[in-house]
Amino acid sequence: MDFTPVARINLSALRHNLKMACQSAPASQVFAVIKANAYGHGAVVAARALDQAHGFAVARVAEALALRAAGVGKPILVMGGAYDLESIQQAAGQRLTLVIHQFWQLDLLRSMKPASPIGCVIKVDSGMHRLGFAPEEVEEALRQLAALGLAGERPRLMTHLANADDRHDLATGDQLSLFRTLVDRFGAECSLANSAVVMGWPQWQGDWVRPGIMLYGVSPFIGSTGGELGLRPAMNLEARLISVKPYPKGARIGYGGTWECPEAMPVGVAGIGYGDGYPRHARSGTPVLVEGAPVPLIGRVSMDMIALDLRSLPGAKVGDKVTLWGEGLPAERVAESSGTIAYQLFCGVTGRVRREVVEDG
Numbered sequence: 001m002d003f004t005p006v007a008r009i010n011l012s013a014l015r016h017n018l019k020m021a022c023q024s025a026p027a028s029q030v031f032a033v034i035k036a037n038a039y040g041h042g043a044v045v046a047a048r049a050l051d052q053a054h055g056f057a058v059a060r061v062a063e064a065l066a067l068r069a070a071g072v073g074k075p076i077l078v079m080g081g082a083y084d085l086e087s088i089q090q091a092a093g094q095r096l097t098l099v100i101h102q103f104w105q106l107d108l109l110r111s112m113k114p115a116s117p118i119g120c121v122i123k124v125d126s127g128m129h130r131l132g133f134a135p136e137e138v139e140e141a142l143r144q145l146a147a148l149g150l151a152g153e154r155p156r157l158m159t160h161l162a163n164a165d166d167r168h169d170l171a172t173g174d175q176l177s178l179f180r181t182l183v184d185r186f187g188a189e190c191s192l193a194n195s196a197v198v199m200g201w202p203q204w205q206g207d208w209v210r211p212g213i214m215l216y217g218v219s220p221f222i223g224s225t226g227g228e229l230g231l232r233p234a235m236n237l238e239a240r241l242i243s244v245k246p247y248p249k250g251a252r253i254g255y256g257g258t259w260e261c262p263e264a265m266p267v268g269v270a271g272i273g274y275g276d277g278y279p280r281h282a283r284s285g286t287p288v289l290v291e292g293a294p295v296p297l298i299g300r301v302s303m304d305m306i307a308l309d310l311r312s313l314p315g316a317k318v319g320d321k322v323t324l325w326g327e328g329l330p331a332e333r334v335a336e337s338s339g340t341i342a343y344q345l346f347c348g349v350t351g352r353v354r355r356e357v358v359e360d361g
């Protein structure tokens with residue numbers, strides 16, 4: 001038996017989730033967001049599984065170049081844009097679409113004459129105050145882009161929402177209507193929809209949507225799980241029990257002895273820890289599945305292992321399968337119990353974890 005932790009990436013689940021995105025935004029092109037190694041799922045694996053998408057979106061030019069090198073030919077949107085001349089040349093050579101969010105990126109474009117035309121999208125700061133041109137700068141940015149001959153037939157505008165994960169947050173409506181005003185004013189093609197908008201604001205899809213987290217089976221909304229929305233987890237993170245031992249009442253478990261056995265009880269150790277990407281801040285009580293049955297994590301997470309309260313599973317034994325998240329245990333629940341979000345859990349799975357690609361059936 002192989003005791004190495006494994007992340008099983010389910011291609012059928014990825015395809016199912018993409019289909020849900022397409023159905024939620026039937027009039028839009030779908031650009032599947034596969035930045036950060038497809039949220040830890042493997043960018044090339046995800047790009048191949050998601051070949052029904054119209055295109056892909058990544059954060060950086062290097063991520064897009066790696067996809068091209070792997071033979072991915074579809075349109076790729078680089079959401080952070082390019083920061084130096086070399087990457088602009090590469091973007092032009094590899095037919096990447098660059099997001100432009102500051103005037104100095106337009107200066108860069110001007111300082112070279114790109115050999116071939118580059119697709120460019122102007123990013124608008126509609127209220128998130130991270131990247132993007134302020135609403136009053138958009139006209140000038142579009143003018144400069146047109147002067148470079150890079151505005152295309154219709155200008156393209158995109159924005160990103162700060163609070164779309166909370167369906168009741170009023171800031172989202174403000175951001176949306178400000179963006180819509182600009183889109184109408186410039187007759188632009190537009191993109192604004194992350195997963196939360198794709199699933200929660202059907203009237204606001206825009207010309208092309210940018211779903212990320214929903215493709216991996218996670219709910220984009222606070223307080224719900226992907227399963228409740230009909231999504232399927234694309235990653236199962238699994239390990240094995242490497243030890244099962246009885247301890248007396250009062251025994252303290254793990255670093256710092258933070259958890260004390262309230263009675264004589266069996267304690268299991270699973271061979272996975274923060275060195276594999278399991279969150280070190282997972283609290284005692286965080287659910288873990290042993291052969292499909294939920295048991296609580298106890299004590300501190302170590303680099304290579306975690307301890308489990310096996311009182312409800314007296315028959316558990318070395319070699320039993322331990323599921324950290326995936327089918328039957330939403331990553332959202334583990335994230336909530338660890339003070340983080342499923343996005344970070346997925347991105348944090350380290351190279352020490354074996355990756356396996358599976359299909360249904």
Ligand SMILES: *Cc1c(COP(=O)(O)O)cnc(C)c1O
Nearest residue numbers: 033079160194195210211212213
């Ligand atoms: C990451 C990202 C997305 C995808 O967001 P999800 O919440 O994962 O759907 C969309 N747009 C931009 C600009 C992003 O950075």
